[in-house]
Every structure is written in structure tokens, then in C-alpha cells.
Amino acid sequence: MLGLAGLAGVAASGVVIARAERRRRAYTPEEIRARLRDRHAEATAPADDAR
Numbered sequence: 001m002l003g004l005a006g007l008a009g010v011a012a013s014g015v016v017i018a019r020a021e022r023r024r025r026a027y028t029p030e031e032i033r034a035r036l037r038d039r040h041a042e043a044t045a046p047a048d049d050a051r
Contacts, residue, residue: 027035
């Protein structure tokens with residue numbers, strides 16, 4: 001019984017990982033670049049304000 005529960009947990013983890021991977025691959029290269037630029041701007045904004 002415990003082995004079946006473990007197997008079900010591993011299968012559920014695989015489903016979650018596959019779903020996240022599909023979501024990640026759904027972005028176009030332009031969307032990824034835009035998101036990275038936005039994140040970079042947010043990360044560097046406090047450093048610019050401190051000068």
C-alpha cells in the first residue's frame with residue numbers, strides 16, 4: 001500500500017513538472033526578452049536611486 005502511494009506521488013510530481021515546462025515553452029523569444037528586460041530594470045532600479 002505504501003509503495004502505491006509513493007508511486008502516485010512520483011507520478012503527480014511528473015505532471016506538475018510537465019505542466020510548468022509547457023507553460024515555460026509557450027513564451028515567444030520576444031516575450032522572454034521583454035520579461036528579462038523588465039526584471040533587470042526592476043533589479044537595478046534601487047541601485048540607481050542610491051546614487
